[in-house]
Amino acid sequence: MTTAVVATGFGGPENLALVDVDVPAPGPGEVAISVLACGVNPADIKSYNGAFGTDPSKLPLRLGFEAAGVVTAVGPDADGPEGPIAVGDEVIAFRISGAYAGDVVVPASAVIRKPSHLDWPEAAGLMLTGATAVHLLTATAVGENDTVLIHGASGGVGLMAVQLAVLRGASVVATASEKRHGLLEELGAEPVVYGPGLADRVREVAPGGIDVALDLVGTDEALETSLALVADRDRIATIANFAQGPAAGIKVLGGGPGADPGEEIRASARVPLARHAGDGSLKVHLGATFGLDEVAEAHRLLNDGRAYGKVVLLP
Structure with a gap:
């Protein structure tokens, strides 16, 4: 028992x-x-x-x-x-x-x-947060020299996504409350506070533009800002906005209705995630x-x- x-x-x-x-x-x-x-x-x-x-x-x-x-x-x-x-x-x-x-x-x-x-x-x-982050980055083809906007970067998936994007050679702009900015800076991200005027604040810290947006919170603000800043909707993904994501033409990932579960991607991520955690490059x-x-x-x-x-x- x-x-x-x-x-x-x-x-x-x-x-x-x-x-x-x-x-x-x-x-x-x-x-x-x-x-x-x-x-x-x-x-x-x-x-x-x-x-x-x-x-x-x-x-x-x-x-x-x-x-x-x-x-x-x-x-x-x-x-x-x-x-x-x-x-x-x-x-x-x-x-x-x-x-x-x-x-x-x-x-x-x-x-x-x-x-x-x-x-x-x-x-x-x-594993769950790490594999979810890998799915997001893989589905949007994040790579070296990309600039990635991550909405909700101080949560479990967000902290993983920041680190893994940096390991891929990308630059990261991360939304979070101001009290979490210090940690995000330590992880290599440029933090910005969410709320009215978010798109302008992101443009200010990323004058070269945003290539990829990852929505981990599911708010109207996250979706609208992502659509305003990223030209290619195939490079916008959400794990939280199952209602509006499909209509907006962005990638909807995870366990929600109509979402891509990414089972093979997530399963194959396990050993590399453990390796990164083992060598200290992922915390x-x-x-x-x-x-x-x-x-x-x-x-x-x-x-x-x-x-x-x-x-x-x-x-």
Whole structure:
């Protein structure tokens, strides 16, 4: 048995509960992991707040897509993307189901090795935001000498996108509240505050123009500014504006209706992301950590937009 978080109903965090669940022995191509940290993401909240539907047959609903921990058992033919997996291996698992738990059994294909010096919370918070950022940059073909505008750059995906764009040789203009400008400057971005007059402020700091715009917030301002500054709509992408994005002719990515999930891009990003995190060229910026029994508080923090960086649960 292990402890796991489930949503017992659809709505807000008051529907979250801790329950005891069985942990089966891993079957062919599976591994069991003792979870030491699991990442919290907006998609976790959307899975039970009604954004993805309210089918009662899915209840109680296990939550969590990414975790880090130690392998405790392996089934036959338990090979991951980097080769055979063994008991005692320190690993990152993504993309999985039910990561909010003390123990999980997952496909070996979802498991990669954790860089040795990476702390457990950082390892658990690396993959979903990192893979989403890689998808955004790949879909818009960000490369050397591009200037990229990132809306909502101080969130989990935004901080990853800034760093990965800089690693590709791009220049970055990043929107965020003023109190986050220092961190964005440290990461190599030119920060600007959002709000009225945003397009003019961006033009001022990027007189050569904007080649790519990435919308991570889904606001009218982000869409309108992107359309005003970027000539090629194939180089504008959103992971948040599922209502207006398609009509505007921009790329809509992620898990929303009609969006490109980019499963192959995101899966192939895992090993390079771990490599960058392992050599220190990519950092996971933690916003807050909570115990598994504090999951409702963690979701409220993320849902209210008060989490700057990654939120992680520690079972």
